[in-house]
Amino acid sequence: MERIPIIKIGKYLxxxxxxxxxxxxxxxxxxxxxxxxxxxxARLVLFDISSLQVVDSFIGRxxxxxxxxxxxxxxxxxxxxxxxxxxxxLVELGLTLNGVRxxxxxxxxxxxxxxxxxx
Amino acid sequence: xxxxxxxxLVDQLRANYPSLLxxxxxxxxxxxxxxPDLISDADLRRQCSELLTMLIEALASGETDISKPAWERMxxxxxxxxxxxxxxxxxxxxxxxxxFSLKQPLFxxxxxxxxAANSAVILELDHLIDRLGLFTADVYQQGRxxxxxxQQQELLELSTPVVKLWDGILALPLIGTLDxxxxxxxxxxxxxxxxxxxxxxxIIDITGVPTVDTRVAQHLxxxxxxxxxxxxxxxxxGIRPQIAQTIVHLGVSLPDVVTKAxxxxxxxxxxxxxxxxxxxxxxxxxxxx
Numbered sequence: 130m131e132r133i134p135i136i137k138i139g140k141y142l143x144x145x146x147x148x149x150x151x152x153x154x155x156x157x158x159x160x161x162x163x164x165x166x167x168x169x170x171a172r173l174v175l176f177d178i179s180s181l182q183v184v185d186s187f188i189g190r191x192x193x194x195x196x197x198x199x200x201x202x203x204x205x206x207x208x209x210x211x212x213x214x215x216x217x218x219l220v221e222l223g224l225t226l227n228g229v230r231x232x233x234x235x236x237x238x239x240x241x242x243x244x245x246x247x248x
Numbered sequence: 249x250x251x252x253x254x255x256x257l258v259d260q261l262r263a264n265y266p267s268l269l270x271x272x273x274x275x276x277x278x279x280x281x282x283x284p285d286l287i288s289d290a291d292l293r294r295q296c297s298e299l300l301t302m303l304i305e306a307l308a309s310g311e312t313d314i315s316k317p318a319w320e321r322m323x324x325x326x327x328x329x330x331x332x333x334x335x336x337x338x339x340x341x342x343x344x345x346x347x348f349s350l351k352q353p354l355f356x357x358x359x360x361x362x363x364a365a366n367s368a369v370i371l372e373l374d375h376l377i378d379r380l381g382l383f384t385a386d387v388y389q390q391g392r393x394x395x396x397x398x399q400q401q402e403l404l405e406l407s408t409p410v411v412k413l414w415d416g417i418l419a420l421p422l423i424g425t426l427d428x429x430x431x432x433x434x435x436x437x438x439x440x441x442x443x444x445x446x447x448x449x450x451i452i453d454i455t456g457v458p459t460v461d462t463r464v465a466q467h468l469x470x471x472x473x474x475x476x477x478x479x480x481x482x483x484x485x486g487i488r489p490q491i492a493q494t495i496v497h498l499g500v501s502l503p504d505v506v507t508k509a510x511x512x513x514x515x516x517x518x519x520x521x522x523x524x525x526x527x528x529x530x531x532x533x534x535x536x537x
Contacts, residue, residue, distance in 0.1 A: 209479065213439030216474035225473040232479035233446055 133158045135165045141242070142169065142204075143235075145177040155191040162195060166202045174199050175238050179210030189224040196229040205230060207238045257358070257369055258308045264357045265304070269297050271353035281345035286336055299325055300350075312372060314379050323383065330384045334391025343388045347381040408434050410441040417518045418447045419511065423456030431467035435474060442480045449518045450475055453511045455486030465500040472505050481521070483507070485514035 131154060136143040142165060144158070162174065176195065181188075196206040207230045211219075219226070232238035261268065273296055276282045282292060302322040309318035326347070333343045354377070355370055408430070411419045420438050424430075438450055452471065457464070472482040485508040487495070495502070508514040519525055 208477070211478045213436060213443065213474070213478065216439060216477040217435060217470075219477055220470045220474045226477060231477055233442065233448060234479075237446075237448065237479065 130154065130157065132161065135161055137165075137169050137171065140172055141239075142166065142171045142174045143177065144174060146181050149181060149183050150188060152187055155188055159191060159195055159198065163198050163202060166199060166204045172204050173242050174204055174206045175209055175235060175242075176206050177209040177235055178215070179212065179234070181215055182212060184215050184218050186222050186224075189219050189222055192219075193224055193226055193229070196226065200228075207232050207242065209238045210234050257373075258304060260358065261304050261307070261354075265300065268353050268357060269293070269300055271356070272296055272300065272350050275349040275352050276346060279345050279349050281342045281349055283338060283342065286338060295329060299329070303350075312376060314376065314383065322380075326380065326384055327387045330387040331391040334388045335395060340385065340388055344381050344385050347377065347384050351377050404430060404433050408437045410437055412445060412447070413451070413515060414519065414522075414524075416445075416447045416449060416522055417515070418442065418445060418450045419453060419515075420450060421453045421456065421511075425459065426457060426464045426467055428463070428467070431464075431471065435467075435471045438471065439474060439478060442475060442478055447480060449481050449483065449521060451483045451485055451511065451514045451518060453486040453514070454484060454491070455488070455511070457486075457491075460491045460494055462498050462500055465495060465498070465502065469502060469505065481506075483514045483517060485509070485511045 133144060133146055133150070133154060135158075136145070142162070144162065150158075165171070166174065176192070178192070184192075192208065196208070199206045208226065209232045211231065230241070232241055273282075273293060276292075276296075287295075299322070302325060306314075306319045306322050311318040313319075314323065329346075330343055333346075351374065354373060358370055358373075409421065411421065413419045418438070418441055420434065422434065426434070438452075441447070442450060452468065454460070454468075460468075468484065472484070475482045483506045484502070487507055487509065506514075506517065508517060516526070
C-alpha cells in the first residue's frame with residue numbers, strides 16, 4: 130500500500146499530500162504521523178494539502194483527527210494550501226476545523242511558525 | 249389529410265405562390281404585425297418566401313403532424329425566426345401573428361376554387377397553422393427565458409468584484425440581496441482570489457446589502473469559515489445599525505468573526521494585522537485638509 134511521506138525539516142514535520150487519497154492511505158498517515166511526532170519530538174506539523182482537489186466527509190474527518198492527535202502529542206498542525214473547492218466542501222459538511230491553524234502556502238506557514246519557534 | 253387530397257392542394261398552392269406571398273406580407277402589415285423599424289421589407293419578404301416554400305414542401309409530403317421529420321426544416325426555420333424575434337424585441341403577439349396571418353390568404357385562395365370540396369382541407373390547414381403558431385409562441389418564450397437567464401448570469405458576474413486594497417489585503421464589496429446562488433459565486437470568487445494573490449486578509453463589506461436574515465448570516469459565516477480553512481482571515485465591515493439590530497433580534501451569532509462599522513475601520517485593522525500603519529507625511533495639513 131502506498132504511504133504518504135512524512136519529511137523532517139529541523140524541528141518541523143512536513144507532510145505533503147500529492148494526490149487524492151484513498152481512505153486506507155489516510156488512516157495509515159494518521160498512524161504514521163503519531164509515531165513520527167513521538168520519534169522526532171517535533172512540535173509543529175505542516176500539513177500541505179494543496180494538491181488535494183476532492184474531499185469527502187471521511188477525509189475531512191481524518192484531517193480534523195490528525196490535528197486532534199497531534200495536539201494531544203503536544204505538536205501543532207498547520208493545514209497548508211487548502212483549495213477553494215475543498216474549503217467550501219468542508220464548510221458545507223460542517224467541518225470547520227476549529228482550533229486548527231491554517232496557512233495559504235508553505236512559505237507563509239513557515240514564516241508564521243518561524244516567529245515563534247525558529248529552526 | 250390523405251395524399252389524394254394533398255396533391256391538388258399543393259399544386260394549387262404552388263400555382264398561387266406569388267399572390268399568396270404578397271397577400272401574406274400585406275396581411276402582416278394590416279394586422280400590425282410587421283415592424284419596419286426592426287426588419288426591412290426585403291428581409292421580411294425573404295423570410296416569408298422561405299417559410300412558404302417549406303410549408304408547401306412539407307404539405308407535399310402528406311404529413312400533417314408538425315413534430316414529424318417531414319416538418320423538420322420548417323420547424324428549424326420557424327425556430328430561428330422566432331428566436332431572433334424574441335431577442336430582437338418583437339412583441340409575442342407580433343411574432344405569433346406573423347404565422348397566423350398566413351391563414352387568411354391561404355383560405356382565400358382555396359375558397360376561390362371550390363367551397364364544398366375544400367371545407368375539410370381548410371379545417372385541416374387551420375389546425376396545422378394553429379399548431380405552427382403555438383410552436384412559434386413556445387420558441388419565442390424559450391428565447392425570452394434564455395435572455396433572462398443570460399442576464400442573471402451577467403448580473404452574478406458583475407456583482408462580485410474582488411478588489412485588492414493592499415499587498416495581502418482583499419476587499420469584497422457586496423451589493424444587493426444575497427441568495428444561495430450568489431453567495432456560492434461570491435465564495436468561489438473570493439477563495440480563488442485569495443489563492444491567486446496570496447492574500448491573508450479579506451474584508452467583506454456588506455454596506456450594499458439591504459437586508460440580512462438568518463440565511464444570509466449563515467452564508468457569511470460559511471464564507472468566513474472557508475477562507476479561514478485556506479489560511480486567510482476575514483473581516484466583515486459595513487454593518488448598518490438596522491442590520492445589527494436585525495442580527496441581534498434574530499439571535500444569529502457571528503462567532504469568531506471580526507466586524508467593523510466601516511470599510512475604513514476594517515482596512516486599518518487589516519493593516520494592523522500585517523504590522524503596518526498609516527502615518528501622515530506632514531504635508532496634508534499644510535494643504536488645508
